[in-house]
Amino acid sequence: MGASGGGRAVRLRLTEIFASVQGESTRVGLPTVFVRLTGCPLRCSWCDTEYAFTGGRATNIDAVLREVASHGLRHVCVTGGEPLAQKNCLPLLNALCDAGYSVSLETSGALDIAPVDARVARIMDLKAPGSGEEAKNRWENIEHLRAGDEVKIVLTGEADYAWALERIATLRLAERCEVLLSPVAGQLDPAALAEWIVRDRLPVRFQLQLHKVLWADARGK
Numbered sequence: 001m002g003a004s005g006g007g008r009a010v011r012l013r014l015t016e017i018f019a020s021v022q023g024e025s026t027r028v029g030l031p032t033v034f035v036r037l038t039g040c041p042l043r044c045s046w047c048d049t050e051y052a053f054t055g056g057r058a059t060n061i062d063a064v065l066r067e068v069a070s071h072g073l074r075h076v077c078v079t080g081g082e083p084l085a086q087k088n089c090l091p092l093l094n095a096l097c098d099a100g101y102s103v104s105l106e107t108s109g110a111l112d113i114a115p116v117d118a119r120v121a122r123i124m125d126l127k128a129p130g131s132g133e134e135a136k137n138r139w140e141n142i143e144h145l146r147a148g149d150e151v152k153i154v155l156t157g158e159a160d161y162a163w164a165l166e167r168i169a170t171l172r173l174a175e176r177c178e179v180l181l182s183p184v185a186g187q188l189d190p191a192a193l194a195e196w197i198v199r200d201r202l203p204v205r206f207q208l209q210l211h212k213v214l215w216a217d218a219r220g221k
Contacts, residue, residue, distance in 0.1 A: 009060070010088050010091050011088060012037060012089070013037065013039065013058055015037065015051070016052075024106075024180070024182070024209055026205070027077075032075040034077050037079070038054065038055060039054070039056075039082065042082060044133050046154065046187070049081065061095050068096070076102070079106040082111065084112075084113070084116075097119040103120045107124050108133075108136070109125045123152060128156070128160035128164060130155065130184070142173070145177050153167075153180070153181050155182065155183055164181060179203070180206075181206055181207070
């Protein structure tokens, strides 16, 4: 599977490629190849992939496609860091779709999602105040959300939950796409979050990070 349009010349900085089960989103549990790009302009208080902020190795789209193909899986997730911080993330997503993969993108919501290939499922964060990066939310992205996309809000406590409650209502998020609420491990009791969601009859999906349940914070899992 080769990248169209000269994949050898399109450069990327890559932290890792690995196969695991998807730990988040509505694709949770699916065997997936993860392509983790390097770099992120945000510094969320609860970030668990700080190792992807810097470093990585220079590569190109053809090399990424070869490594992805070697795993023999249908689902591919491009993540980071913040993958859209690299301009060549966009042609990478195009190439993965052209190669026939079911592709998802995990993005912070701080950068423009409009140019992303329409075949890609965009899993977009909204940053609650507890993240320390609420000001980075790019609210214009809301208008670009489609039914196949998902909005994920990670919560540190009850104040973040109240913030999410208001945004879900005022932005009519659940009418646009799936909305997922997640507790920060060690800061918000998952049972409490589940109870609040049921109490308030929220039209959202509760989620835990499955990969942390299985492997804690092991890299490459």
